[in-house]
Amino acid sequence: MSLDLFQYDRMVERAMRGVVREALTKASTDGLPGQHHFYISFRTTFPGVHISDALRARFPEDMTIVLQHQYWDLSVFKESFEVTLSFSGVHERLVVPYIAITGFVDPSVKFGLQFRPDVEAAQAKSDAPSPVQALGKPAAPEGPGEVVALDAFRKK
Numbered sequence: 331m332s333l334d335l336f337q338y339d340r341m342v343e344r345a346m347r348g349v350v351r352e353a354l355t356k357a358s359t360d361g362l363p364g365q366h367h368f369y370i371s372f373r374t375t376f377p378g379v380h381i382s383d384a385l386r387a388r389f390p391e392d393m394t395i396v397l398q399h400q401y402w403d404l405s406v407f408k409e410s411f412e413v414t415l416s417f418s419g420v421h422e423r424l425v426v427p428y429i430a431i432t433g434f435v436d437p438s439v440k441f442g443l444q445f446r447p448d449v450e451a452a453q454a455k456s457d458a459p460s461p462v463q464a465l466g467k468p469a470a471p472e473g474p475g476e477v478v479a480l481d482a483f484r485k486k
Contacts, residue, residue, distance in 0.1 A: 346443050347428040353436070354411050357397065358404040365438040367398035376430035378410060382422050392432070395424065 353368065362368075371394040372379065374386055385393070395415060397404070402414040402421070410427040435442040 343445060346445065347431065349443065350428060350431060350434045351406060351408075351411075353434075354404065355406045358406050358411075362398065366436055367396065367438060369433070369435040369437065370395050370397065370426070370431060371433035372426050372430040373432060376427065378425070378427040379430050380423075380425035384420075385417065385422055385424075394433075 350370075357366075357368070371392060373391065374381060374389050374393050375391055381389075381393070395413070397413065400416055403412070403423075405412045409429075410425055412423060412425045414421050414423050416422075431445055433442065433444050
């Protein structure tokens with residue numbers, strides 16, 4: 331078998347992450363129409379992920395958030411998104427790079443994507459300070475990637 335010098339697997343991952351970005355962009359500008367809602371799973375230890383210490387203690391490796399009825403200030407950028415969610419009545423701002431996402435599901439239409447966290451890309455990006463780091467907030471610790479199965483969200 332030939333060596334894949336084009337790295338097609340990475341191309342496909344980037345394209346699928348583009349689907350997530352586009353869905354989030356639509357939600358940020360138009361809201362979530364009908365019954366659409368998103369389950370987004372991500373590695374909390376990935377470089378560029380910014381969550382409070384309290385959330386990091388509760389979710390030391392992986393976290394799944396739901397964007398449905400109660401989310402605020404969804405901002406979508408080229409490499410990441412930010413959103414405010416309520417956890418036990420406390421509003422928390424989350425910053426999630428797309429490369430940290432391990433799963434994206436819209437159960438209203440039985441749509442889901444699974445990802446391998448791109449460890450190499452994350453390490454390259456972690457060398458450059460993020461806007462949040464520039465504000466003096468601590469960076470997230472690095473950790474290995476892991477794929478999380480989203481079979482529980484799929485109807486059989």
